[in-house]
Amino acid sequence: xxxxxxxxxxxxxxxxxxxxxxxxxxxxxxxxxxxxxxxxxxxxxxxxxxxxxxxxxxxxxxxxxxxxxxxxxxxxxxxxxxxxxxxxxxxxxxxxxxxxxxxxxxxxxxxxxxxxxxxxxxxxxxxxxxxxxxxxxxxxxxxxxxxxxxxxxxxxxxxxxxxxxxxxxxxxxxxxxxxxxxxxxxxxxxxxxxxxxxxxxxxxxxxxxxxxxxxxxxxxxxxxxxxxxxxxxxxxxxxxxxxxxxxxxxxxxxxxxxxxxxxxxxxxxxxxxxxxxxxxxxxxxxxxxxxxxxxxxxxxxxxxxxxxxxxxxxxxxxxxxxxxxxxxxxxxxxxxxxxxxxxxxxxxxxxxxxxxxxxxxxxxxxxxxxxxxxxxxxxxxxxxxxxxxxxxxxxxxxxxxxxxxxxxxxxxxxxxxxxxxxxxxxxxxxxxxxxxxxxxxxxxxxxxxxxxxxxxxxxxxxxxxxxxxxxxxxxxxxxxxxxxxxxxxxxxxxxxxxxxxxxxxxxxxxxxxxxxxxxxxxxxxxxxxxxxxxxxxxxxxxxxxxxxxxxxxxxxxxxxxxxxxxxxxxxxxxxxxxxxxxxxxxxxxxxxxxxxxxxxxxx
Amino acid sequence: xxxxxxxxxxxxxxxxxxxxxxxxxxxxxxxxxxxxxxxxxxxxxxxxxxxxxxxxxxxxxxxxxxxxxxxxxxxxxxxxxxxxxxxxxxxxxxxxxxxxxxxxxxxxxxxxxxxxxxxxxxxxxxxxxxxxxxxxxxxxxxxxxxxxxxxxxxxxxxxxxxxxxxxxxxxxxxxxxxxxxxxxxxxxxxxxxxxxxxxxxxxxxxxxxxxxxxxxxxxxxxxxxxxxxxxxxxxxxxxxxxxxxxxxxxxxxxxxxxxxxxxxxxxxxxxxxxxxxxxxxxxxxxxxxxxxxxxxx
Ligand SMILES: Cc1ncc(C[n+]2csc(CCOP(=O)(O)OP(=O)(O)O)c2C)c(N)n1
Ligand code: SF4
Ligand SMILES: [Mg+2]
Numbered sequence: 001x002x003x004x005x006x007x008x009x010x011x012x013x014x015x016x017x018x019x020x021x022x023x024x025x026x027x028x029x030x031x032x033x034x035x036x037x038x039x040x041x042x043x044x045x046x047x048x049x050x051x052x053x054x055x056x057x058x059x060x061x062x063x064x065x066x067x068x069x070x071x072x073x074x075x076x077x078x079x080x081x082x083x084x085x086x087x088x089x090x091x092x093x094x095x096x097x098x099x100x101x102x103x104x105x106x107x108x109x110x111x112x113x114x115x116x117x118x119x120x121x122x123x124x125x126x127x128x129x130x131x132x133x134x135x136x137x138x139x140x141x142x143x144x145x146x147x148x149x150x151x152x153x154x155x156x157x158x159x160x161x162x163x164x165x166x167x168x169x170x171x172x173x174x175x176x177x178x179x180x181x182x183x184x185x186x187x188x189x190x191x192x193x194x195x196x197x198x199x200x201x202x203x204x205x206x207x208x209x210x211x212x213x214x215x216x217x218x219x220x221x222x223x224x225x226x227x228x229x230x231x232x233x234x235x236x237x238x239x240x241x242x243x244x245x246x247x248x249x250x251x252x253x254x255x256x257x258x259x260x261x262x263x264x265x266x267x268x269x270x271x272x273x274x275x276x277x278x279x280x281x282x283x284x285x286x287x288x289x290x291x292x293x294x295x296x297x298x299x300x301x302x303x304x305x306x307x308x309x310x311x312x313x314x315x316x317x318x319x320x321x322x323x324x325x326x327x328x329x330x331x332x333x334x335x336x337x338x339x340x341x342x343x344x345x346x347x348x349x350x351x352x353x354x355x356x357x358x359x360x361x362x363x364x365x366x367x368x369x370x371x372x373x374x375x376x377x378x379x380x381x382x383x384x385x386x387x388x389x390x391x392x393x394x395x396x397x398x399x400x401x402x403x404x405x406x407x408x409x410x411x412x413x414x415x416x417x418x419x420x421x422x423x424x425x426x427x428x429x430x431x432x433x434x435x436x437x438x439x440x441x442x443x444x445x446x447x448x449x450x451x452x453x454x455x456x457x458x459x460x461x462x463x464x465x466x467x468x469x470x471x472x473x474x475x476x477x478x479x480x481x482x483x484x485x486x487x488x489x490x491x492x493x494x495x496x497x498x499x500x501x502x503x504x505x506x507x508x509x510x511x512x513x514x515x516x517x518x519x520x521x522x523x524x525x526x527x528x529x530x531x532x533x534x535x536x537x538x539x540x541x542x543x544x545x546x547x548x549x550x551x552x553x554x555x556x557x558x559x560x561x562x563x564x565x566x567x568x569x570x571x572x573x574x575x576x577x578x579x580x581x582x583x584x585x586x587x588x589x590x591x592x593x594x595x596x597x598x599x600x601x602x603x
Numbered sequence: 604x605x606x607x608x609x610x611x612x613x614x615x616x617x618x619x620x621x622x623x624x625x626x627x628x629x630x631x632x633x634x635x636x637x638x639x640x641x642x643x644x645x646x647x648x649x650x651x652x653x654x655x656x657x658x659x660x661x662x663x664x665x666x667x668x669x670x671x672x673x674x675x676x677x678x679x680x681x682x683x684x685x686x687x688x689x690x691x692x693x694x695x696x697x698x699x700x701x702x703x704x705x706x707x708x709x710x711x712x713x714x715x716x717x718x719x720x721x722x723x724x725x726x727x728x729x730x731x732x733x734x735x736x737x738x739x740x741x742x743x744x745x746x747x748x749x750x751x752x753x754x755x756x757x758x759x760x761x762x763x764x765x766x767x768x769x770x771x772x773x774x775x776x777x778x779x780x781x782x783x784x785x786x787x788x789x790x791x792x793x794x795x796x797x798x799x800x801x802x803x804x805x806x807x808x809x810x811x812x813x814x815x816x817x818x819x820x821x822x823x824x825x826x827x828x829x830x831x832x833x834x835x836x837x838x839x840x841x842x843x844x845x846x847x848x849x850x851x852x853x854x855x856x857x858x859x860x861x862x863x864x865x866x867x868x869x870x871x872x873x874x875x876x877x878x879x880x881x882x883x884x885x886x887x888x889x890x891x892x893x894x895x896x897x898x899x900x
Pocket of ligand 1: 660661662663664679702703704705706707730732734735736737738743
């Protein structure tokens with residue numbers, strides 16, 4: 001509770017009420033305890049209460065479960081990250097207590113289940129400990145022998161009491177959640193919730209109340225990155241997709257499989273990733289951009305086909321939800337180590353577009369942007385997200401769907417003539433005539449992976465390969481010129497510029513804020529367009545003494561991460577340096593700042 | 604979807620259908636497959652914009668360059684999933700896929716099985732020469748044991764694939780075998796395949812004169828062999844009978860080994876969609892999506 005409680009106190013059940021600006025709550029238990037759903041409820045409540053919210057969770061990679069956490073940061077102001085430290089730790093088990101006590105703020109609160117946790121007397125001096133027989137009281141409230149079931153909802157009740165949350169709305173969300181199930185299920189859940197809410201928090205001696213958030217001009221929705229991306233794909237007008245399951249991409253394919261039939265579309269689960277990308281390319285050739293996706297290992301399998309799509313100039317949307325690699329790596333952890341394969345994973349010279357959304361909301365809009373780039377430039381577009389952005393929940397303004405949703409049905413208007421690879425087209429930008437298009441000249445195009453002439457027929461001519469290679473990169477150069485100019489977060493001049501991409505945006509921005517509060521001159525920059533890069537980066541870089549590229553990947557042999565290497569190659573500027581880590585976790589703000597300090601001290 | 608009304612359009616002439624002059628070696632069996640594809644298109648009055656020709660990589664797979672129509676020359680072994688994408692998303696088109704034995708049964712082997720089991724409505728003609736032609740005489744998955752190639756200079760050692768049996772067991776609903784030396788039969792099989800609703804597979808023996816000359820003489824009466832059609836009493840709906848009679852590879856029998864009717868991938872997906880479309884009837888796309896967003900409030 002970052003701000004000190006104000007004197008604004010009221011008395012409720014003899015508990016003092018203190019106003020707070022924000023709170024970070026970390027719930028630690030086992031994945032089977034339904035920890036994610038407590039967090040989910042809190043996030044949705046925040047969205048409905050016009051608050052900002054961001055969540056973070058870890059999931060065990062085994063189905064049988066294991067230790068898991070869900071952290072949620074609720075605020076009446078802006079939320080950039082899910083928080084380095086927790087105001088409240090709710091520990092269901094001893095391991096939850098032992099492993100997470102280090103993440104609790106000084107003077108923070110530890111709520112623990114007395115049945116499973118033996119607090120450490122030393123730590124009891126440092127943190128406020130509140131024991132509650134969570135499991136026992138849950139069983140008491142909902143009866144039966146259902147051992148640990150309902151514990152999560154009981155805990156939600158506790159949190160609701162502690163933060164004086166809108167119980168009515170929470171009850172509504174609980175009821176919504178169990179809609180369609182027998183009524184007794186909802187009743188049981190509500191009983192657990194009420195029992196938690198009624199637990200006397202006398203040892204705490206105070207409860208908290210959020211300040212009134214500033215009013216927003218539109219409704220908020222809450223979603224995780226995979227959902228936002230999936231719905232963005234639908235809004236973009238995509239109606240065909242193909243994929244093969246792999247964590248953390250599977251959520252998107254499951255969403256599309258479930259939703260596409262409503263639009264008379266189709267998502268096909270294929271025998272492997274090669275079939276999936278091929279099917280999507282085939283459908284795209286049909287005249288409407290299609291989508292495929294995967295995570296690292298599957299992206300590697302799709303490589304040959306993406307190279308074909310570059311050569312044949314077929315629009316295509318490819319999603320890569322990155323995870324720890326290489327190989328099976330750390331399937332449920334975050335890493336940003338597929339930038340290289342996305343940009344350069346093709347055989348031959350095969351330029352393609354790579355975009356990296358930097359927030360959950362951005363996932364939604366990037367999907368639409370990607371589809372439109374794919375269509376206009378007739379090229380594969382890869383969207384790089386990662387496990388962290390895919391699974392974290394954020395609140396954002398309700399998109400204006402009526403204006404945004406687009407129809408991208410195939411255009412089969414007859415033509416007099418058609419050259420699929422017209423070399424005289426401005427900037428080399430051409431689009432295909434979809435099969436089914438009548439062409440009056442009687443000359444029909446072939447799309448091909450062989451080097452070809454303007455009609456798509458094989459050509460081994462050195463000049464043709466020269467010209468066609470140039471065509472394929474020229475159109476992406478043109479795209480680069482059209483991209484919005486990037487802007488620094490914070491002043492355009494200063495000592496350090498932190499450059500990042502994708503899910504690290506929040507951490508870098510919060511680090512900037514904190515550093516500036518401490519009098520350090522740091523700004524941040526997010527690069528959303530990885531390939532081609534937008535114009536104007538060098539101007540921004542020139543305003544700073546140091547450019548540190550902070551990434552969730554390895555600095556490798558020479559100390560530069562993947563984006564860092566790209567920027568160094570592009571700008572040949574020795575002041576561009578890397579700050580990297582590969583622990584499979586998101587960047588914490590304090591770690592960013594510590595590494596910046598270290599780096600500056602090296603100088 | 605096509606904007607051209609089918610007002611009394613004459614079938615295309617061979618000249619209108621032919622594109623590049625084929626780059627195949629003189630005498631290559633693939634010529635006759637191409638010639639009969641033209642015949643099929645003419646006979647069935649298919650116009651340029653009504654169909655798509657798709658192939659992978661190989662000598663045989665160069666097919667689309669020789670056909671004046673919307674075509675794709677895709678990557679090695681993956682023509683079927685590519686063609687599936689077009690067949691599912693553009694059901695107004697007739698989709699024809701051509702390729703070689705390596706393309707179909709080696710690198711593309713798994714796609715073959717899955718396309719068959721999904722019963723995707725398209726026609727697949729494998730031009731089987733029992734050898735890798737384009738890469739100049741390596742062993743193919745259908746090369747007979749003992750065939751001397753650049754990768755088995757002492758003679759092939761691995762048991763060859765049996766295309767008929769593979770197709771039947773994978774769940775293909777139309778399985779036929781023909782040869783380039785019998786044009787009438789080849790055309791009949793193509794027509795039957797095109798008319799079949801579902802995954803229609805034809806294995807067409809197509810001699811590689813360059814690297815496996817005489818491979819199929821035993822089925823060619825002009826070379827002293829015998830063109831054996833399936834016995835008259837063969838019941839193509841009898842899976843076991845079809846499997847049993849496929850035992851012999853070369854020369855083997857010719858004709859429709861197996862044909863049954865099973866809902867296509869297109870059918871089963873349409874059935875799924877129908878249930879949803881009932882609920883979203885009358886709604887604009889954005890209104891359907893709005894329902895999801897309302898749930899996220
Ligand atoms: C991924 C990949 N691996 C290998 C090749 C090389 N290659 C091209 S065609 C071919 C085999 C062709 O044999 P087949 O499919 O039987 O066709 P044919 O030439 O006999 O008609 C091979 C191995 C390739 N093009 N792509
Ligand atoms: S190498 Fe064989 S298959 Fe290829 S074109 Fe020549 S004869 Fe035909
Ligand atoms: Mg072959």
